[in-house]
Amino acid sequence: MHTGRETYLDWNATAPLRPEAAAAVSEALASWGNPSSVHRRGRVARRIIERAREEIAGLLGGVDPRGVVFVSGGTEANNLALLGTDRERVLVSAVEHDSVRQVLPTAETIPVDRDGVVAVDALDRLLAADPRPALVSVMFANNETGVIQPVGEIASLARRYGALFHCDAVQAAGRLALDTGAIGADLISLSAHKLGGPPAVGALVVTGDLDLASLLRGGGQERGRRAGTENVPGIAGFAAAAKAAVEEIAAYDRVRVLRASLEAEIAVAAPEAVIYGTGVMRLPNTSAIAMPGVAAETQVIALDLDGVMVSAGAACSSGKVGPSHVLAAMGVDAALAASTIRVSLGGSSSETDIAHFLHAWTALRRRHRGFSERARAA
Amino acid sequence: MSPRQLSRTAANTPPIYLDNQSTTRIDPRVLEAMLPYLTDDYGNPHSSSHAYGRNAAAVIHADPREIVFTSGATEANNLAIKGAAHFARTYSQSGHSRGHIIALQTEHKCVLESCKELEREGFSVTYMPVEPSGLVSLAALEAAISARTLLVSVMAAHNEIGVIQPLAEIGALCRSNGVLFHSDAAQAFGKIPLDVEAMKIDLLSISGHKIYGPKGIGALYVQRRPRVRLLPLIDGGGQERGLRSGTLPTPLCVGLGRAAAIAGEEMAEEAERLRRLSDGLLRNLARRLSGLRLNGDAERRLTGSLNLTLSGIPAQALIEACPSIAISTGSACTSASVEPSYVLRALGLSDELANASIRLGLGRFTTAAEVEFAADALAAAASGLTGRDGTPT
Numbered sequence: 001m002h003t004g005r006e007t008y009l010d011w012n013a014t015a016p017l018r019p020e021a022a023a024a025v026s027e028a029l030a031s032w033g034n035p036s037s038v039h040r041r042g043r044v045a046r047r048i049i050e051r052a053r054e055e056i057a058g059l060l061g062g063v064d065p066r067g068v069v070f071v072s073g074g075t076e077a078n079n080l081a082l083l084g085t086d087r088e089r090v091l092v093s094a095v096e097h098d099s100v101r102q103v104l105p106t107a108e109t110i111p112v113d114r115d116g117v118v119a120v121d122a123l124d125r126l127l128a129a130d131p132r133p134a135l136v137s138v139m140f141a142n143n144e145t146g147v148i149q150p151v152g153e154i155a156s157l158a159r160r161y162g163a164l165f166h167c168d169a170v171q172a173a174g175r176l177a178l179d180t181g182a183i184g185a186d187l188i189s190l191s192a193h194k195l196g197g198p199p200a201v202g203a204l205v206v207t208g209d210l211d212l213a214s215l216l217r218g219g220g221q222e223r224g225r226r227a228g229t230e231n232v233p234g235i236a237g238f239a240a241a242a243k244a245a246v247e248e249i250a251a252y253d254r255v256r257v258l259r260a261s262l263e264a265e266i267a268v269a270a271p272e273a274v275i276y277g278t279g280v281m282r283l284p285n286t287s288a289i290a291m292p293g294v295a296a297e298t299q300v301i302a303l304d305l306d307g308v309m310v311s312a313g314a315a316c317s318s319g320k321v322g323p324s325h326v327l328a329a330m331g332v333d334a335a336l337a338a339s340t341i342r343v344s345l346g347g348s349s350s351e352t353d354i355a356h357f358l359h360a361w362t363a364l365r366r367r368h369r370g371f372s373e374r375a376r377a378a
Numbered sequence: 379m380s381p382r383q384l385s386r387t388a389a390n391t392p393p394i395y396l397d398n399q400s401t402t403r404i405d406p407r408v409l410e411a412m413l414p415y416l417t418d419d420y421g422n423p424h425s426s427s428h429a430y431g432r433n434a435a436a437v438i439h440a441d442p443r444e445i446v447f448t449s450g451a452t453e454a455n456n457l458a459i460k461g462a463a464h465f466a467r468t469y470s471q472s473g474h475s476r477g478h479i480i481a482l483q484t485e486h487k488c489v490l491e492s493c494k495e496l497e498r499e500g501f502s503v504t505y506m507p508v509e510p511s512g513l514v515s516l517a518a519l520e521a522a523i524s525a526r527t528l529l530v531s532v533m534a535a536h537n538e539i540g541v542i543q544p545l546a547e548i549g550a551l552c553r554s555n556g557v558l559f560h561s562d563a564a565q566a567f568g569k570i571p572l573d574v575e576a577m578k579i580d581l582l583s584i585s586g587h588k589i590y591g592p593k594g595i596g597a598l599y600v601q602r603r604p605r606v607r608l609l610p611l612i613d614g615g616g617q618e619r620g621l622r623s624g625t626l627p628t629p630l631c632v633g634l635g636r637a638a639a640i641a642g643e644e645m646a647e648e649a650e651r652l653r654r655l656s657d658g659l660l661r662n663l664a665r666r667l668s669g670l671r672l673n674g675d676a677e678r679r680l681t682g683s684l685n686l687t688l689s690g691i692p693a694q695a696l697i698e699a700c701p702s703i704a705i706s707t708g709s710a711c712t713s714a715s716v717e718p719s720y721v722l723r724a725l726g727l728s729d730e731l732a733n734a735s736i737r738l739g740l741g742r743f744t745t746a747a748e749v750e751f752a753a754d755a756l757a758a759a760a761s762g763l764t765g766r767d768g769t770p771t
Contacts, residue, residue, distance in 0.1 A: 014625065022416050029409055029592065034401035038697075039704040040393055042400075072449035072594065075614040075624035099614025099623055193625060198416065200449060200594050200627030215611060217495055218452040218488025227488055228452030229401065229587060231594025234630075 007308045007356040011194075011346035012143050012171055012286060017237070018196035024240035025198050028233035035230050036219060045232045052239035056203050059242040060188060061179035067206040069225045070235050074170040074191030075099040076215070077204040080226070081166040081187045082107075082137060084204075084212040089134035091126055091163075093118045093149070094329035100137050100168055101325070110138065115280040116147040116330045120157060127161040134163040140172035140183065144326045144342055146286025147277040148172070155184025164210070170194055170202075174245030175252050175283055180207050192234065196347075197241030201234035251347040256284035259345055262354045263287055269362050274336060276327070285345040288327075290336050291361075294368050299341050299361075306360035310343050393704040394748045398741030399537050399565060399683060400706060404633075405590035405742065411636040412592065415629035430631035433639040434584060434597055438563075439573045446598045446621045447631055451564035451585035452488040453611070454598040457622070458560045458581040459492040459531060461608030463501055466528050468609060476528035480504045482514060483724040484539075486562055489531050502526075510726050511675040512541040520551055529558040534566035534582075538708045538721045538737055539674030540683030542570060549578030558606060564588050564596070568641025569649065569680055574599055580606045584638075586630065590742055591637030595630035652682035652740050655749050659738070660684060662753040667760050673725060673735060682740035687727065691763050693736045699759035703752045706737050 008016070017025075028048055033041030035049050053065040071077050078099040082090055090107040092100050095116050101107070110123050118138055127134060136158045141148045151167055158165040167185035172178060174195030180188070186208055193199040206212060206225075218227030266273050266289060274290040291299060296312035303310055327337035343357065395403070431445030448454045459479065466476050481493050483505045493503045504522050509515055514532060523530070530552050535542045545561060552559035560581040563572060567582075568589040574582055582599040586592050600606050600621065614623030641648075663686065664670050673685040685708075688696065693707045708719040718732035727735070736756075740749065 017416060025416055026409075026413070029404050029412075032401065032403050032587075032593075034397075034587075037397060037400050037704070037706060039397065039706070040701075041395060041397070041704050072453070072612075073624045076449070076612050078614065079612045079623075097614065098616070099612075102613045102616075102623075193627075198627070198629065199625050200630055216449075216453050216456045216488070217491030218456070218486070227456075227491070228450045229585075229593055231449070231592075233592065234594045234627075 005307050005356060007353045009343045009345060009349065009353060009357055010309050010311050011349075012342065012344035013311055014193050014199065015196045015346050016348070017198060018241050018244050020244045021192075021197045021237040021241040025233045025237035028236035033232075035232060036221065045230075048232055048236050049230055052235045055239035055242050056190065056205070059173055059178065059190070059246055060183075060205060061177070061181065063180045063205060063207050066223070067208075069204045069206065069212070069222050070230060070238075071202050071204055071226055072200050072231070073202040074168070074189055074194070077170075077189035077191070077202045078137075078168055079103050080204050080212065080215045081189060082135065083215055084225070085135050085164055085166075085187070085210070086213055087135040087164060088132040089130060090137065091123065091134060092137045093139065095142050095144075095147075095326045096137060096139055097143055097168060097170070100139070110136070112329050114331050115277050116142060116145050116326065117280055118149050118154065120150060120153050123154065124157055127157065127163060134158075134161065135166060136163050137166040137168065139168040139170075140178075141169075141176070141283045141286075142326060143171050144324060145277045145288045146171070146283035146344075148281040148283065151183050151185065159184070171283060171286075174242070174249070175285055177249050180205075186210055192238035192241060195241050195245045198234050198237040201231050201238045203238070248347055252284045255345050255347065255349060258349060258351065258354055259284060259287055261351075262343070262358065265358050266361070269358070270365055274340075276330070276332070276340070285349075287343045288340055289343060290340040291365055291368075292336060292339055293372065294339050294364070296339055296341050299339070299364060302364045303341075303357070303360050306363070308357050308360045310341050310357075312341055391702070393702050394752050395704045396738045396740060396744065396748075396752055397704050397706050398739035398744070399540075399588070399737065400739070401587045401593070402590045402741055403743055404587075404592060405637060405640060407640060408591050408633050408636045412629045412633040415632050430628075430635050431597065433635040433642070435599075437568060437572065437638050437642040438582060438599060439575050440599050441602060444599050444602050446600055446618045447626060447634075448596045448598055448622055449594055450596040451562065451583045451588070452596075454583035454585075454596045455486065455488045455562050456492050457598050457608060457611050458583060459489065459529065460496060461611060461621070462529050462558055462560070462581070462606070463496050464609040465607045469607070476526050478502050478504070478524060478526040479529050479531070480506055480519070480522050480527060481531040482506050482508055482533065484508050484512060484536065484721045485531060485533055486537060486564070489533070489562055493531075508724055511678075512536060512539045512673070512721075512725055513675055513678065514543055514548065516544065516547055516551065519548065523551070523555050523557055527555065527557045529560055531560040531562065534561045534563040534572065535570060535680045535683075536674065536721070537565050538719060539685045539725070540565075540679035541674040542566065542678045542680065545572070545577040545579065552580075553578040565680065565683075568638060568645060569682075571645070574601065584634075586634040586637060589637045589641045592630050592633040595627065595634045597634065648742060649681045652744075655740050655744060655746060656682055656684055656738075658746075659740075659749050659753055660686075662750075663757060666753075666757040673722060673727070682744070684738040685722075685735060686738065687731050687735045688760055689731065689734055691734050691760050693734055695763055696736060696756070696759055699763060700755050702755055707735065708737055
């Protein structure tokens with residue numbers, strides 16, 4: 001049954017643009033100068049960027065704004081972190097986003113446990129085994145399961161071995177109150193569009209005194225760490241979204257309650273369903289749910305026909321849905337992994353949204369179980 | 379009201395903008411096309427990007443599948459040069475690796491810096507001198523190409539001096555030697571006719587904000603037949619056929635597409651209007667300022683672009699004396715620097731003359747009245763700085 005209602009539960013793919021961000025983008029589009037120009041138009045654009053740097057620093061509980069390097073998004077931030085630090089060894093967790101995992105073919109993998117949490121003792125052994133200068137890259141929270149990593153522990157371990165620590169906080173920023181001190185990372189990746197800013201803008205935040213080789217060479221923008229005329233409207237929108245996200249962080253307490261009711265309903269309605277990471281710390285908005293025997297693709301399409309938008313794991317390249325490397329790393333059986341969808345909520349998600357999802361999901365389940373039972377009976 | 383009576387000195391009056399090489403005001407029609415995508419439409423656009431690339435492709439006679447969206451021309455230039463070099467190094471066959479790159483000394487910083495990075499990695503680079511006109515010498519280019527040459531990078535139209543290079547001739551020379559031809563067309567795209575097929579261009583860089591479109595978006599044309607192979611600079615989700623990972627920014631792609639379509643439609647008319655304006659400006663200034671010289675070829679240049687040396691008048695002082703007009707000494711990327719322009723030095727100008735040079739860039743929204751006002755302001759300021767009236771009468 002499609003009531004015409006649309007329910008968006010794919011916030012980990014992208015979040016709707018916040019009105020504050022839309023206003024900031026429109027305003028900055030109208031003031032259009034090149035921030036490197038010395039004349040007045042240039043100086044106006046420059047001021048927008050420098051103010052934005054302070055807002056982004058605020059998103060991380062206040063770091064030195066000069067450490068904020070604006071880039072074209074989370075993917076570039078991750079690439080820049082791994083390639084710009086030029087460490088001989090790079091260790092990445094098995095559940096990292098492809099923009100970390102695919103960057104260096106020589107990167108070593110840090111295993112995770114069955115809940116998807118990085119095995120800190122394994123990382124300890126990896127670092128102890130080889131004294132070369134290393135970079136450790138572990139995300140704050142996973143995009144598919146929402147599972148939160150013990151970043152503080154990883155940071156102190158890295159520090160003990162003289163390794164740099166990069167943390168991809170793209171999914172966590174704006175959903176959890178972040179504190180750079182607590183994360184303890186040398187480099188933090190952020191994306192605007194995941195927290196209600198415009199697409200094509202993000203930041204790599206360098207918290208300490210660290211040389212970063214530019215990935216893109218050219219004019220000396222961003223203190224020589226990222227060439228190219230700055231995306232001023234994008235940066236303005238990013239800042240406005242970050243400010244709003246910090247102010248409205250409490251909305252995620254409500255989101256956490258909504259998710260809890262969603263998962264409780266699923267457990268009651270479908271005892272065979274599997275929800276990942278429920279025993280460990282997770283983002284308040286993410287739920288990875290398996291409906292055994294029904295392909296994730298089938299679920300996504302059926303839910304979409306009913307007006308509910310979710311995804312089958314990470315939505316990255318066009319139509320490419322492979323097996324989830326995240327679930328595989330957690331030791332999830334391939335068939336079960338292939339029947340797992342990701343439901344991700346956001347600040348404006350409502351009880352009605354959850355009810356809509358549950359209605360469509362249980363109807364889909366009934367149709368498939370009915371079919372299976374008829375098939376068995378035949 | 380004549381432009382002379384316009385008061386442009388008040389601090390709250392926007393200066394007359396004659397710095398269109400640096401960036402352009404977004405066209406209201408582009409903004410209008412983008413706004414619905416900023417407000418109404420969300421959803422990770424993992425759908426095909428071909429639709430967005432169609433307009434940009436049409437302007438250069440390419441196929442939409444040959445357009446790779448990037449964050450701007452700097453990234454496009456980095457991707458073209460380093461991507462081609464890294465592919466050649468990784469997949470060289472039978473030990474024969476083409477490890478030589480040719481770029482003009484007057485290329486944009488992002489091309490030169492990409493080349494320098496490759497030099498540090500073991501590639502060899504020839505930085506070709508140019509003629510005093512700023513044009514490439516085809517004979518010298520031919521002589522520089524060897525069996526080891528992988529790629530030639532030549533800017534289509536220059537950001538500081540506006541000269542337009544003989545692209546078809548360079549393309550023919552490259553193609554006959556099996557060398558890739560990359561052209562940075564950030565300034566040329568949408569301003570002069572470009573045909574990647576006829577000009578035998580393999581890789582071409584495009585910028586959004588130089589054509590009255592948004593910042594934060596550009597594109598690289600990558601020829602499909604025969605296929606030009608690159609290694610990506612930014613890896614991850616595999617978007618843009620693996621050449622450029624990262625969520626595609628729909629509003630910006632729409633903006634670039636609309637800007638390209640407008641530029642394609644209005645190119646000829648706009649170029650002619652800017653020719654009249656800039657010729658008039660040049661004549662006006664030449665009449666009033668003795669010793670004025672135009673840098674770069676007088677004929678083969680973008681019609682809205684003027685690079686002028688006012689002998690004996692330091693450009694910085696002149697710019698400061700003209701707060702009512704926004705102009706620059708050269709590339710915005712380096713305009714905070716006090717070094718004389720390396721581009722003008724490559725044309726044979728002395729440091730002193732290079733430091734006495736300004737760049738004027740007229741654009742779509744420049745009016746005749748603004749140009750007249752700017753000529754008066756510049757002439758008056760220049761006279762003040764030389765301590766004498768440059769007007770012959």
